[in-house]
Amino acid sequence: MTSMEIWKIFEPDNYYKSFLEQNKRPDGRGLVDTRPITIKVGTVNTAEGSATVRIGHTAVMCGVKAELAKPALRKPNEGFIVPNVELYPCCSPKFKAGPPGEKAMEASQFIKNVIISSKMLNLEELCIKSNKLAWCLYCDVVCLNYDGNLLDAALVSFMAALQNVKLPEVTYDEETERIHVGLDRSIPVILKAKPVSTTFTLWSEEIQLIDPTAEDEDQGSGEVTVVLLEDGKMCTINKSGGQLITHETLDLFVRHGKEQIKKINDCIERALIEQMDAS
Amino acid sequence: MDIISPEGLRQDGRTATCLRTISCRLGLYDRPNGSAYIEMGNTKVLAAVYGPREVRSLSKQQLDDCVIQCQVSRIAACQGERVRRPMDPRTRAMSLQIAGVFQGAIRKSKYPGSQIDIYVQVLQADGGVMSACINASTLALIHAGVELVDYVVSCTASMYKQTAIIDVTNQETMNGCELTISLLPNKELIVSLDTSHTIHQEQFEPVMELAMTGCQQVYESMQSEVESYLRDKHAIMSHR
Numbered sequence A: 001m002t003s004m005e006i007w008k009i010f011e012p013d014n015y016y017k018s019f020l021e022q023n024k025r026p027d028g029r030g031l032v033d034t035r036p037i038t039i040k041v042g043t044v045n046t047a048e049g050s051a052t053v054r055i056g057h058t059a060v061m062c063g064v065k066a067e068l069a070k071p072a073l074r075k076p077n078e079g080f081i082v083p084n085v086e087l088y089p090c091c092s093p094k095f096k097a098g099p100p101g102e103k104a105m106e107a108s109q110f111i112k113n114v115i116i117s118s119k120m121l122n123l124e125e126l127c128i129k130s131n132k133l134a135w136c137l138y139c140d141v142v143c144l145n146y147d148g149n150l151l152d153a154a155l156v157s158f159m160a161a162l163q164n165v166k167l168p169e170v171t172y173d174e175e176t177e178r179i180h181v182g183l184d185r186s187i188p189v190i191l192k193a194k195p196v197s198t199t200f201t202l203w204s205e206e207i208q209l210i211d212p213t214a215e216d217e218d219q220g221s222g223e224v225t226v227v228l229l230e231d232g233k234m235c236t237i238n239k240s241g242g243q244l245i246t247h248e249t250l251d252l253f254v255r256h257g258k259e260q261i262k263k264i265n266d267c268i269e270r271a272l273i274e275q276m277d278a279s
Numbered sequence B: 001m002d003i004i005s006p007e008g009l010r011q012d013g014r015t016a017t018c019l020r021t022i023s024c025r026l027g028l029y030d031r032p033n034g035s036a037y038i039e040m041g042n043t044k045v046l047a048a049v050y051g052p053r054e055v056r057s058l059s060k061q062q063l064d065d066c067v068i069q070c071q072v073s074r075i076a077a078c079q080g081e082r083v084r085r086p087m088d089p090r091t092r093a094m095s096l097q098i099a100g101v102f103q104g105a106i107r108k109s110k111y112p113g114s115q116i117d118i119y120v121q122v123l124q125a126d127g128g129v130m131s132a133c134i135n136a137s138t139l140a141l142i143h144a145g146v147e148l149v150d151y152v153v154s155c156t157a158s159m160y161k162q163t164a165i166i167d168v169t170n171q172e173t174m175n176g177c178e179l180t181i182s183l184l185p186n187k188e189l190i191v192s193l194d195t196s197h198t199i200h201q202e203q204f205e206p207v208m209e210l211a212m213t214g215c216q217q218v219y220e221s222m223q224s225e226v227e228s229y230l231r232d233k234h235a236i237m238s239h240r
Helices: A003-010 A012-021 A102-118 A150-164 A214-219 A247-278 B089-105 B129-144 B201-239
Strands: A037-041 A049-055 A058-069 A080-087 A127-129 A133-145 A166-173 A178-188 A196-202 A208-210 A223-228 A234-239 B022-026 B034-040 B043-054 B067-074 B114-124 B153-160 B163-166 B178-184 B189-196
Touching: A003 A012, A012 A214, A037 A150, A037 A247, A049 A150, A058 A150, A080 A102, A080 A150, A102 A133, A102 A150, A102 A223, A102 A234, A127 A166, A133 A150, A133 A166, A150 A196, A150 A223, A150 A247, A196 A214, A196 A247, A208 A247, A223 A247, B022 B129, B022 B201, B034 B129, B043 B129, B067 B089, B089 B114, B089 B129, B089 B189, B114 B129, B129 B153, B129 B178, B129 B201, B153 B201, B163 B201, B178 B201
Parallel strands: A080 A133, B067 B114
Antiparallel strands: A037 A049, A049 A058, A058 A133, A127 A133, A166 A178, A196 A208, A196 A223, A223 A234, B022 B034, B034 B043, B043 B114, B153 B163, B153 B178, B178 B189
C-alpha cells in the first residue's frame, strides 16, 4: 500500500481537501471537467428498446418493455409510461438487497418528473383504441456499476432507450374485440423534447464539482441536478437539501448545463446511427 | 415447427452437437473484488464477487468455515414478458443452487470465519440461464482471486425425438427437458445436476454425456479467456 492510500484511509477529508486546493480531483479532473461518456443502443434484444451508458466508471442499462393494457378510466385516450430505477448490491457494496432503497426511488421519481415537466411524450399517441387498448412502456433502468452521478446516467440511458424503441403495429377490431399484433417492429416513439441533465456536487460555498464520482458525492454535501431541454429551456431543477447556494451559482450551473446539451444529444444520435448501420 | 430440420440443422443453424458462441470477459469493474461477464449465444449474464470479507451477521459466522452467499436477479427486460419482480422464488432457488455449487468448489478452509458474496445479474435470458450464471460466477471468483478446487463449468442439453441436442435455447426447451450439469472439468467430478420436465431413463445417459462434452468445450473457452486476461495484466504489471 502506498503512502497516499494510507493517507486516504486515515484522513479522507484532508486527503480530499488537498486536491481541491489545487483545483483538481483525485481522479485527475479539474472541477468543471466531465468524464467521458459512451452510449450503445440495442444491447438487449428481448426488449423493445434498450441502451447501455457509461459515464466514467458508472454503467447503467435501460430496457424498455412494451405491454398492451387498458387505459385508465380517468384518461381513456392515454397510454402509460412507467420509469423505474433499480440498484442491486451487484453494482456497489453500499446497496442492500431487497425492496428499492431511497436512492433508487429518488431516481425513479426524478425521471418521472422529467417526463412530465418536459412534456416529451404525447401519451395520446400511445393509445391504440380509446378506452380499450393502449401501450404501456415499462422503462427499467438497472445500475451495473455505481460510481456517482446516477441521475445523469439514468436519464441519458432512458432517453437513448426510448429513441431506440420500435413497436409493432397493432389493430383492434371493435366488433370481435380481437387484437392483432403485427410481426415486425417498425413504429418509433415520437419524442417532442430531449432533456439533458447535469449534476453538480456542492462541496463548499465556492467549490462545486460537475459530474461527481462516488467519492465526490461522499465528500460533498448535497447535489444539484439541472435539467435543460435541447433549446436551452429550463425543465426542472432538483436540489434535495444540503449546502445552501446563491442564485449566481445556479446561473453558473445552467451555463454549464447548456454546454452539455449538444454534447450528450449528439452522442445519443451517433449511437442510434451506429446501431442502424449495424442492423 | 421442427426443432431440427430434415437436414439436421437447428433454428439458429447449428448442428445438434454444436455450442452457441461463447464470449466472456474478466474484470469489468473495479468496485467489486471480482467481476465477469459471459455471453452464451443470446444469454447474457454479469457476475460480481465481494469478499472474502467479514461476516455480516455474527450469528452466521463459523470460525472454521466460510459463508458463501449468492443472489441472482433478473433485469425487467431480460425475457419476452416483462419480469415484474426481479427476485422471485425461482431466482431464489437458483441462488441457493449456485451457492451450493460453490460450497463444493471453493477451498473453504482457506477462508475461515469470512464470507464470500456472489451477485449475479441476468441481462438477457435465452435458455441455459443457470449454466451461464454458474460460468460467470466461476470467472468472477477467479478474478477475485478466491481459491477454487477447480473451474466449475456448466452446460445444458436436451432431447428432441431421438437426437440429443446441446446448449438449448429458450425455444428448444418449450416442449422438451432441460438438463443442466455443472462439473469440475479437470477432475471430471459432477458438482450439480438438474433436470426439468420428464426424460426417459434410456435417453438420460446420452443427454448427460453430451452435456459433459459440452462442459469441456465451455471450459476451453473460459480457460483461454482467463489466460489472455492474466497475460494482459502481467504485461501491464511488468511495465511499471
